[in-house]
Every structure is written in C-alpha cells, then in structure tokens.
Amino acid sequence: MTLSYAPGDSLAHRLDPRSKLLAQAGFAAAAYAYTTPRGLAALTLLAVGFLRLAGGDLRDVWTYRFALPVLALAPLVAGATLGAPWFRPDRAATTGLASYRVLLILIVAAGYVRSTPVRDSRAALQRTVPGRAGQFLGVGVALVFRFLPLLKRDLLTAREAIRARGGDALPVRDRIRLVAVAGINRAFGRADRLGTALNARCFAWNPTLPRLALGRTDAVALGVGVGLFAAALVAVP
Amino acid sequence: MIDVDGVTCRYGGGSGDEACVTAVDDATLSVPDGEFLVVAGANGSGKTTLVRTFNGLVTPDAGTVSVNGTPVESDLVAARTAVGMVFQDPRDQLVAATVGADVAFGPENLGLAHDEIDRRVAAALDAVNMAGRGDDRIASLSGGERERVAIAGALAMEPDHLVLDEPFTGLDEPARRSVVDRLRDRHRAGTSVVVVTHDLRDVLGLADRVVGLADGRVAVDAAPEAAVADLPGLDVRVPAGATGDRPDETVASDP
Numbered sequence: 001m002t003l004s005y006a007p008g009d010s011l012a013h014r015l016d017p018r019s020k021l022l023a024q025a026g027f028a029a030a031a032y033a034y035t036t037p038r039g040l041a042a043l044t045l046l047a048v049g050f051l052r053l054a055g056g057d058l059r060d061v062w063t064y065r066f067a068l069p070v071l072a073l074a075p076l077v078a079g080a081t082l083g084a085p086w087f088r089p090d091r092a093a094t095t096g097l098a099s100y101r102v103l104l105i106l107i108v109a110a111g112y113v114r115s116t117p118v119r120d121s122r123a124a125l126q127r128t129v130p131g132r133a134g135q136f137l138g139v140g141v142a143l144v145f146r147f148l149p150l151l152k153r154d155l156l157t158a159r160e161a162i163r164a165r166g167g168d169a170l171p172v173r174d175r176i177r178l179v180a181v182a183g184i185n186r187a188f189g190r191a192d193r194l195g196t197a198l199n200a201r202c203f204a205w206n207p208t209l210p211r212l213a214l215g216r217t218d219a220v221a222l223g224v225g226v227g228l229f230a231a232a233l234v235a236v237p
Numbered sequence: 238m239i240d241v242d243g244v245t246c247r248y249g250g251g252s253g254d255e256a257c258v259t260a261v262d263d264a265t266l267s268v269p270d271g272e273f274l275v276v277a278g279a280n281g282s283g284k285t286t287l288v289r290t291f292n293g294l295v296t297p298d299a300g301t302v303s304v305n306g307t308p309v310e311s312d313l314v315a316a317r318t319a320v321g322m323v324f325q326d327p328r329d330q331l332v333a334a335t336v337g338a339d340v341a342f343g344p345e346n347l348g349l350a351h352d353e354i355d356r357r358v359a360a361a362l363d364a365v366n367m368a369g370r371g372d373d374r375i376a377s378l379s380g381g382e383r384e385r386v387a388i389a390g391a392l393a394m395e396p397d398h399l400v401l402d403e404p405f406t407g408l409d410e411p412a413r414r415s416v417v418d419r420l421r422d423r424h425r426a427g428t429s430v431v432v433v434t435h436d437l438r439d440v441l442g443l444a445d446r447v448v449g450l451a452d453g454r455v456a457v458d459a460a461p462e463a464a465v466a467d468l469p470g471l472d473v474r475v476p477a478g479a480t481g482d483r484p485d486e487t488v489a490s491d492p
Contacts, residue, residue, distance in 0.1 A: 007372050043324040119345070146255070148334050192327040196294055200322045201390065202314055203344040205314055211351060 003063060004149040005117045012054035012115035016214045017124035019221035020112050023050070026228030027108050031101040033232035047107040064106045065237035068097055071099040117144045121211035135205050150190050151183075158182035239291050239320065239398055239429075241379075244300035248285050248415040260286040262453035263300070265437070268398060269432060270271050273381040273443050275425045275461075276433045277380055278450035279472035283357075284433045286326065287450065290398050291431075292320040305397065318347065321391030325403040327383040336378070336386050337371025343394045365419050378484040381412025388419060400431040413439055441465070449473060 007013075027050070031043055051060060080091025120137040129137055130147065159179050167175055216223075246262045250257030263284040268274050268291075278284045289295040290302045293309045293316050302309045308314040324330040333339035344354040362368050365385035373380050378386065384404060391399055398425045401420070405413045417439050424430050424443065432440050437447070447464035449457030449471045457467045 004376075007335050007374055022319075033249075117334065119333070119338060149334075161407040194332070197324065197330045197332055199313075200292065200294055200317060200324075200330070202317050202346040202350065206348070207345040207352065208348050208354060209345075 003152055004115065004145065006114045008053070008055045008115065010115060011055060011217065012050070013112055014215070015115070015219060015221050016212055016218045017116050017120045018128060018212065019214065019218040019225065020116060021128075022225035022226075023221050024108055024112055025139055026225035026232070028105050029046035029232035030228040030235075031104055033235035035094075035097055035101070037097070040097060040104070041145065043101075043104055047104045047150040050108045056111055056114050056157075059113060060110045061107055063110065067102075074099045074138070087100055113145070117210075118142055119210050120212065121145065121224040123212055126206075126209060127212065139205060147191065147194060150194065151187055153181045153189055154186040155179065158186060238270055239431075240301075240303045240323060241287070241290065242301050242303075244287070244290055244302060245296040246283070246290065250284075250355070260453050261290070261297070261450075264450075264453070264455050266448055266458060267301075268429055269403060270397065271424075271427055271430055272429045273420075273440075273445045274429070274431045275437060275440050275444040275447045276355070276431060276450065277435065277437060277457075277464075277468055277471065277473040279435055280440050282450040284435075284450055285454035286403050286453075288402060288431060288433055289322075290396070290399055292317045292322055297354060314347075319392050319397045321394050321396030321399045323384075323387045323391050323399070323401040323404060325406060327380075329388035330387045330390065331375050331383060334375060335371065335475065336373045336375060336389075339386060340371070340389045340393050343390060346472060347394070357393045358396065361393040364392055364422065365389045366415070376404055379412070381408050381415060384412065384416055385419065388416070392423070398426065398429045398431065400433070402433045403435075404432060405436070407433065417443070431451055435472070437468065438463075438474060438476045441476055467481050 027043070027046065031040075034043060035041065051057070075092040075096035078095035079087045079089060081088055118141065122142045125141055126134040126138040130136065162170075162175065162178050162182070167178065170178070242263055242265050245259065246256045246261040250261055261375050264283075265409050276284050277290060285355070286295055289341065290297050291304065293302075296310065304316045304319045307315060326405045331339050333342055337358055339385060341354050344357050349357070353488050358371065359368070362371060364421045367385055367389060374384065375384070375386065388399075388401070388404075399420075403421075404416055408416065420430055420432070420440070421443055430443075434440060434443075434473055437444075441447075441461055444461045447459060448455055449464060449468050451471050458470060459467075468475050
C-alpha cells in the first residue's frame with residue numbers, strides 16, 4: 001500500500017525528493033497538455049515506469065481503488081443530458097480521458113509516496129518554499145501523511161470488526177453506514193491521539209530537517225521533469 | 238524532581254446534561270530524581286490523567302505541577318523534554334513509518350544538530366536492544382518491539398524522568414521481561430522511572446515507592462513492602478507472596 005513510505009533501495013528511493021517533486025509536477029503538466037489517446041498511452045508507459053522505479057506494482061494502484069468509482073462515474077455524469085439524445089458519447093469520452101489522466105497522476109504520486117519519507121517531503125517543501133509559507137506547507141504534508149495511514153488502518157479495523165460479528169449478511173447500504181459512522185468516530189479519536197502524541201514529542205513548526213543532497217542520478221530526474229514541462233509548453237496552442 | 242501539589246482534573250460537564258467526572262482529586266506527590274515509582278490503581282482510578290499532568294498533556298483544573306522547579310505550564314517544551322512519556326498503546330505514539338525516523342522525531346523537533354540527532358537515535362536504539370534496526374518498518378514490528386521503539390523515542394529526548402503508562406499491556410512474557418530489563422537499565426543509569434499499572438507483578442521488584450490511586454485520590458503512598466498490603470483493596474494485582482519479599486524477576490517467578 002502506498003499511503004505511506006515503504007523503505008527500500010530502489011532508484012526512486014535514492015533520489016532527492018526535490019527532483020522527484022519536479023518530475024511529478026512535469027508529468028502532471030504533460031498529462032494535462034496531451035489529452036489524445038496516443039499521448040495518454042505514452043504517458044501511461046511513463047507512469048508505470050515511475051512506479052516501477054520506486055519498487056511499486058499493481059497492488060499500489062489498488063490502494064487508490066476508493067477513487068476509482070468517482071473517476072468511472074464522472075464520464076457517465078458528463079455524458080448524460082436532461083433531454084434527447086439523453087447521452088452524449090463525445091462529452092463522456094472527453095471526461096473519460098480526463099479521469100484517466102487523474103489515474104495516471106495518482107500512479108506517479110504512488111511512486112513518490114512509497115519512495116519518500118514524510119520528513120524528506122517536508123524538508124523538500126520547506127527548502128523550496130521559503131519562510132512561513134514553506135513551514136505551513138511542510139507541517140501540512142507532515143500531518144496529512146502521518147494521519148492518512150493511521151486512518152486507513154482504523155477504517156479497515158472497523159470493517160473487520162463488523163464482518164467478525166456477522167456484518168457480511170447486512171445489506172451494502174447498512175454496511176457502508178456502519179463503517180462510515182465507526183470511521184468518523186475513529187477519525188476523531190485518532191486525530192485526538194495523534195495530536196497528543198505530537199505534543200508529547202514537542203512537535204515543532206521548524207524542526208531540524210533531514211539532510212538533502214542532489215546527486216548525479218538527480219540530474220536525470222530533473223532533466224525528465226524539465227523535459228516534461230517543455231513538452232507540455234510545446235503542446236499548448 | 239516532579240512536584241504535584243493539590244492537583245484536581247475534571248472531564249466533561251461542558252453541556253447542560255453532561256456529568257462532570259473528577260478523574261484526579263486533590264493529588265499531591267513528588268518524584269525525586271533517580272526514583273523508581275509505581276503508580277497503581279484500578280481502571281478509571283485516574284492514573285493516566287495524573288501522569289499526563291507531569292508534562293502538560295493534561296492541564297489541571299486546580300493545583301500545580303512543576304518539573305525541576307519550573308511550573309509545567311510556563312515552559313511546556315522544557316517539561317516535555319524532561320519528562321519522556323510512553324503511552325499505553327505504542328501505536329498511538331509512533332508517528333513515522335520507520336524505526337529510525339520515529340526515534341529521531343523528538344530530537345528533530347528540539348532543533349538539534351544532525352550529528353547529535355544521529356548520536357541520540359543510535360544510543361536510544363542500543364538502549365532498547367534495537368541497534369541496527371533503524372530502517373525497519375514500524376508496521377512490521379511485533380507488539381514488544383513497538384513498545385521498545387516507543388521507549389527509545391522517549392529516551393532520545395534524554396529525559397530526566399521516564400513515564401510509562403501500562404507498558405506491559407498485550408505483551409507476552411519474554412517481551413514483558415525485555416521491557417522490565419530496559420527499565421532496570423534506565424533506572425540504574427540514573428533516570429527516574431514512573432510506571433503506571435494495575436498489575437504490579439512485573440515491577441514491584443524494581444520499585445522504590447508505590448502510590449496507589451482510588452477514585453482519583455492518593456490512597457497509598459509508601460515503600461513497596463508497606464504498600465502491598467493495601468493495594469489489593471484498590472483492585473491492584475500484586476505478585477503472590479510479595480509481602481516482605483521483593484523478587485527481582487517477578488515475571489519469571491510468577492505464573
């Protein structure tokens with residue numbers, strides 16, 4: 001699962017988070033510039049390549065399964081009309097390609113998250129964005145990426161507890177309601193406990209940030225990022 | 238030295254029909270440097286709330302708490318540096334994905350230099366027999382290992398006082414013994430240790446003093462030999478044959 005860092009020695013693990021962020025941003029720009037099936041096919045190969053370089057695989061993409069219904073529903077909603085012809089395939093296709101771009105960006109983000117410790121991401125942001133704005137962004141990243149894996153684990157635990165007591169026999173709607181209510185309760189409790197833990201350990205706005213250093217391999221990643229940005233600019237009419 | 242003077246903590250009572258619960262009621266005690274103190278009591282007796290006032294995680298409604306002569310509320314960072322806290326469930330305490338990153342979290346927040354952080358992380362992991370495991374994923378650790386990482390995270394702050402809330406909950410016997418050994422080592426190294434528990438079998442042999450709580454009040458405050466007679470009345474489990482006898486390895490000798 002890629003909602004959290006997975007220690008490893010892949011190429012992506014060895015890269016500086018700043019170069020990974022640039023490559024990721026370049027990829028997002030290219031994904032929004034090249035919207036044709038051919039362009040997206042090329043970007044698909046690139047996205048899968050990014051994930052593989054981070055030591056990830058299809059199971060990591062499965063982590064984002066909760067987003068898939070929304071991405072799949074979007075083209076249906078976009079294509080629907082209130083009167084005849086009731087459905088416009090051209091609109092649905094455009095939105096479908098947009099949904100697919102989001103999926104590609106999620107795949108690249110999965111590679112980043114699994115190969116980058118939270119504190120390195122925080123350091124990259126605080127060193128890239130100076131002053132309080134950088135501190136604010138850094139704290140945001142640190143909190144979100146500490147909280148999300150815990151929350152996900154709590155939700156899975158709630159679901160297992162419901163199953164263990166025969167919840168499988170309930171209608172889907174009831175199961176969703178039970179998990180949602182338990183999940184919200186646990187989310188508040190988890191947020192409270194995480195806040196207490198951070199307080200106990202003197203959570204600071206401006207801690208000692210880990211050492212970051214750009215190496216030779218980062219030159220390649222930076223080149224890829226800049227290249228993707230340039231390709232996106234070329235595509236803009 | 239931790240000084241607790243007339244501390245009262247209440248929960249609830251915010252809305253009209255919500256009952257107000259007094260978790261700690263006019264508690265007074267002190268924890269001298271280098272002491273091994275056990276805070277014992279049944280579930281809901283106020284143990285956790287009391288020790289959380291030691292470093293300002295809970296603010297008393299009445300009374301004062303000071304650490305090394307400084308009121309806690311006047312310098313929270315100093316209090317939290319001086320009083321290392323290990324929570325009942327280490328999963329609530331561990332905030333990073335890997336062992337090394339988690340142990341480094343506190344020292345990083347203190348703004349220490351990288352070399353000093355590295356030294357503290359190595360020393361803390363060594364102290365809990367986890368040397369060389371800095372890259373291990375927290376999620377892959379056993380319950381006992383997580384407890385030891387939580388202790389290492391507190392030790393990396395180099396506290397004067399180490400407070401552990403029910404540190405043996407959910408641990409099997411080897412893991413409990415391992416934690417007891419680590420606590421003995423810290424105590425011998427000069428750190429004062431406060432263990433919160435409702436079961437004294439593991440720590441009675443290490444304790445210099447036992448404080449027993451009942452309904453938030455300090456009901457017992459005595460040396461272990463004198464305290465054990467009163468503790469079962471507080472629904473606290475004591476080792477068999479503990480009276481007049483302080484075995485060093487109560488876990489090993491007591492089934």
